[in-house]
Amino acid sequence: MKIVSIGGGSAGLYFALLMKKADPTHEILVVERNRPDDTFGFGVVFSDATLENFAEADRETYTEIARNFAHWDDIDIHYQGQVLTSTGHGFSGMSRQLLLDILQRRCTELGVILRFQDEVTDLGAYAGADLVLAADGVNSFIRSRYAEHFRPQVDWRPNKFVWLGATFPYPAFTFVFKESDHGLWRVHAYRYNASMSTFILETTEAAWRRAGLDAADEDQTIAFAERLFAEELQGHRLLKNRSLWRNFPTVKNGSWHHRNLVLIGDAAHTAHFSIGSGTKLAMEDAIALCRALQRHDEVKKALVAYEEERRPDVERLQRAAQVSLEWFEQTERYHGPLEPIQFAMSLLTRSLRVTHDNLKLRDPKFVESVDRWFASRAEQQSRVAVAAAPAPPPMFTPFRLRDVLLSNRIVVSPMCQYSAEDGTPNDWHLVNLGSRAVGGAALVIAEMTDVSREGRISPGCTGMYKPEHVIAWKRIVEFVHANSQARIALQLAHAGRKGSTRRLWEGIDEPLPDGNWPLISASAIPYHPYSQVPKAMDRRDMDMVRDQFVGAARMAVEAGFDMLELHFAHGYLLASFISPLTNIRTDEYGGSLANRMRYPLEVFDAVRAVWPEREPMSVKISATDWAEGGLSPEDAVGVARWLREHGCDIVTVSTGQTVPDQKPVYGRLYQTPFSDRIRYEAGIPTMTVGNIASYDDVNSILTAGRADLCVLARGHLFDPYWTRHAAYEQGYDLPWPDQYVSVKGFTPR
Ligand SMILES: Cc1cc2nc3c(=O)[nH]c(=O)nc-3n(C[C@H](O)[C@H](O)[C@H](O)COP(=O)(O)OP(=O)(O)OC[C@H]3O[C@@H](n4cnc5c(N)ncnc54)[C@H](O)[C@@H]3O)c2cc1C
Numbered sequence: 084m085k086i087v088s089i090g091g092g093s094a095g096l097y098f099a100l101l102m103k104k105a106d107p108t109h110e111i112l113v114v115e116r117n118r119p120d121d122t123f124g125f126g127v128v129f130s131d132a133t134l135e136n137f138a139e140a141d142r143e144t145y146t147e148i149a150r151n152f153a154h155w156d157d158i159d160i161h162y163q164g165q166v167l168t169s170t171g172h173g174f175s176g177m178s179r180q181l182l183l184d185i186l187q188r189r190c191t192e193l194g195v196i197l198r199f200q201d202e203v204t205d206l207g208a209y210a211g212a213d214l215v216l217a218a219d220g221v222n223s224f225i226r227s228r229y230a231e232h233f234r235p236q237v238d239w240r241p242n243k244f245v246w247l248g249a250t251f252p253y254p255a256f257t258f259v260f261k262e263s264d265h266g267l268w269r270v271h272a273y274r275y276n277a278s279m280s281t282f283i284l285e286t287t288e289a290a291w292r293r294a295g296l297d298a299a300d301e302d303q304t305i306a307f308a309e310r311l312f313a314e315e316l317q318g319h320r321l322l323k324n325r326s327l328w329r330n331f332p333t334v335k336n337g338s339w340h341h342r343n344l345v346l347i348g349d350a351a352h353t354a355h356f357s358i359g360s361g362t363k364l365a366m367e368d369a370i371a372l373c374r375a376l377q378r379h380d381e382v383k384k385a386l387v388a389y390e391e392e393r394r395p396d397v398e399r400l401q402r403a404a405q406v407s408l409e410w411f412e413q414t415e416r417y418h419g420p421l422e423p424i425q426f427a428m429s430l431l432t433r434s435l436r437v438t439h440d441n442l443k444l445r446d447p448k449f450v451e452s453v454d455r456w457f458a459s460r461a462e463q464q465s466r467v468a469v470a471a472a473p474a475p476p477p478m479f480t481p482f483r484l485r486d487v488l489l490s491n492r493i494v495v496s497p498m499c500q501y502s503a504e505d506g507t508p509n510d511w512h513l514v515n516l517g518s519r520a521v522g523g524a525a526l527v528i529a530e531m532t533d534v535s536r537e538g539r540i541s542p543g544c545t546g547m548y549k550p551e552h553v554i555a556w557k558r559i560v561e562f563v564h565a566n567s568q569a570r571i572a573l574q575l576a577h578a579g580r581k582g583s584t585r586r587l588w589e590g591i592d593e594p595l596p597d598g599n600w601p602l603i604s605a606s607a608i609p610y611h612p613y614s615q616v617p618k619a620m621d622r623r624d625m626d627m628v629r630d631q632f633v634g635a636a637r638m639a640v641e642a643g644f645d646m647l648e649l650h651f652a653h654g655y656l657l658a659s660f661i662s663p664l665t666n667i668r669t670d671e672y673g674g675s676l677a678n679r680m681r682y683p684l685e686v687f688d689a690v691r692a693v694w695p696e697r698e699p700m701s702v703k704i705s706a707t708d709w710a711e712g713g714l715s716p717e718d719a720v721g722v723a724r725w726l727r728e729h730g731c732d733i734v735t736v737s738t739g740q741t742v743p744d745q746k747p748v749y750g751r752l753y754q755t756p757f758s759d760r761i762r763y764e765a766g767i768p769t770m771t772v773g774n775i776a777s778y779d780d781v782n783s784i785l786t787a788g789r790a791d792l793c794v795l796a797r798g799h800l801f802d803p804y805w806t807r808h809a810a811y812e813q814g815y816d817l818p819w820p821d822q823y824v825s826v827k828g829f830t831p832r
């Protein structure tokens with residue numbers, strides 16, 4: 084095969100040597116515009132796991148790389164005059180130039196032809212090649228030339244960064260956070276040989292401009308940074324090397340191949356330097372492409388297989404990188420409000436790849452101090468004694484909302500059961516909610532319960548609009564109080580334009596075939612084009628619904644509920660006022676966010692006035708509509724602020740379900756970043772919900788301060804005893820009910 088690599092960076096060189104090694108009859112040419120010894124950049128980082136892949140792919144290069152490592156286990160975090168150290172992380176750094184030297188030498192040894200100082204501007208000269216690699220880096224001209232086939236998307240991130248060197252060999256991967264009069268500065272520094280470190284300086288564009296760095300040359304940048312970080316540099320110098328301030332581009336492509344052309348490395352995808360993985364990705368691409376070409380005779384088939392194999396891993400890493408880069412874009416949110424140890428947890432667990440449990444394996448002492456700190460905070464907040472040594476797992480610490488004490492941080496999410504008749508809950512609801520209360524969660528929120536018959540989603544929804552409902556709910560509440568430690572809340576709602584539809588398993592949000600009832604909403608917009616058109620509410624309708632909420636709240640007091648949640652999410656009636664996609668009113672209830680919040684807040688105030696002072700109220704919101712022109716996360720912060728000012732105690736942060744053509748980005752804990760933002764920016768406690776499946780995720784969320792309570796819906800459908808099982812796995816003694824004490828001697832297998 085004739086193969087040409089345009090670009091002799093880590094991707095192009097590594098691929099060339101692996102292919103030549105696999106079959107020495109291949110003719111392989113690498114064309115590179117720079118000289119062989121041009122030293123752009125300083126060091127690169129690999130994790131221990133990445134190095135194992137290299138060892139398997141080509142032992143010779145691995146041995147050379149391993150000989151030149153600087154290896155370290157610690158991460159040091161400089162924050163507000165303290166240095167916190169977490170150990171056990173296992174990274175290696177090496178000079179980028181040395182890596183390229185090793186790859187170039189190995190290429191030459193195997194017979195790959197390397198042509199330097201040749202900038203390719205046209206692929207015409209390589210028309211005879213069987214395979215052409217676009218290994219030409221982040222600004223790939225090949226990607227741009229064939230843009231209609233590769234369909235690139237480049238997302239330029241807002242922060243400014245510069246890549247510098249330091250003559251100080253930092254003993255650990257070092258993060259420095261430091262404020263100047265201009266703003267907050269972040270440093271990512273790591274050693275790459277015995278005497279040198281990479282030193283990446285990052286800040287917001289506003290701070291960068293205030294510091295005058297938009298007009299600074301490389302020497303002025305260095306002078307500024309050496310002054311600011313004199314203490315952390317301990318008398319050492321910073322070095323430049325084409326050290327220009329840049330914005331980071333996140334590169335993605337719709338396709339990675341076109342005819343015999345293939346994108347590899349940074350040309351195909353980038354991952355932010357804060358997870359240090361660009362070179363790893365480039366070299367792993369090379370391994371996968373080489374293997375695909377050995378498995379398939381036809382180049383075209385091999386390129387399809389390469390993309391199929393690599394894309395999921397790359398996208399997973401890019402998702403982690405996205406969360407990580409956003410953390411660094413938003414560090415101002417955490418810098419100051421967070422105590423050092425929680426700041427460290429927030430930083431270390433930012434991309435979800437490092438968790439409370441992994442950290443415990445890596446550095447048990449560090450996690451012990453985190454748990455002790457968390458327990459002491461829980462003790463202050465709840466005014467209940469919490470053991471300090473050993474501290475309980477974070478999820479088993481108490482939390483107080485007004486006079487209601489929750490014994491742990493796990494909440495059963497409200498989940499419609501579509502099993503009531505004319506709103507009356509029955510034995511199904513008793514067993515469903517009762518077993519989850521016995522299952523150990525601290526708070527069970529009963530399903531969306533409607534304030535009127537016409538306010539129901541489906542004929543099977545529960546209600547709180549007639550006297551029988553109080554009796555039926557009271558039976559459930561009393562069971563929970565008598566037989567578990569759990570508190571029980573009711574979620575009150577009106578379905579609005581999403582009403583008069585079928586039960587979940589008969590077609591969610593699909594109109595009833597018959598027996599429909601009239602609908603109301605903020606505006607006369609149907610949910611689906613074929614759904615019933617709701618009436619836009621007039622003031623009389625508003626008075627009526629507000630009074631129905633008040634009536635239902637009074638009945639909830641009578642039934643003995645401990646807490647009330649109002650449903651302002653998922654496109655139901657009150658949510659329909661908040662979202663600009665469903666509210667196009669021209670009166671004082673439409674237009675600005677303040678206007679759109681007017682009616683939901685009026686309902687909240689009216690309910691709060693009759694709900695007992697000593698008992699808490701929560702509100703569930705959709706923090707984004709996941710749709711063009713819809714509610715944004717910034718708006719959600721405003722919504723939460725108003726709720727706090729009106730006496731709401733905690734916000735449940737959900738998302739979407741406002742419009743059927745939403746484009747949500749799902750994943751593990753996908754709604755938790757919205758909770759994190761609201762908790763800090765609106766200054767209100769939060770419950771996070773959405774794809775929380777493990778106790779490890781719960782402990783990570785809590786200790787990093789991303790929420791106060793963790794809510795599980797499907798997790799609790801799957802396992803009503805989720806909390807008990809989490810306690811067992813963590814060796815925590817959660818007492819069983821007397822009837823079940825025999826379980827103590829039982830070992831599940
Ligand atoms: C600030 C910063 C810090 C980073 N830190 C790390 C880290 O710690 N760890 C890590 O793994 N990665 C890190 N990276 C990323 C890493 O440098 C890249 O991801 C990696 O080099 C990608 O390899 P590549 O071969 O795809 O691209 P490159 O290494 O960029 O190679 C592309 C090559 O193509 C050549 N070229 C381009 N156009 C032409 C042309 N027309 N003709 C001929 N030659 C051409 C270029 O000169 C270049 O040598 C960092 C990046 C930045 C910006």
Ligand SMILES: Cc1cc2nc3c(=O)[nH]c(=O)nc-3n(C[C@H](O)[C@H](O)[C@H](O)COP(=O)(O)O)c2cc1C
Pocket residue numbers: 496497498499500530531574587650703737772773774775794795796797798
């Ligand atoms: C069967 C079912 C019924 C639901 N009913 C409600 C509801 O009544 N009220 C509500 O706010 N959310 C409801 N939801 C949404 C969940 O409460 C939760 O927000 C969502 O499922 C995400 O959490 P999870 O990933 O843990 O399942 C329901 C979800 C499911 C699966």
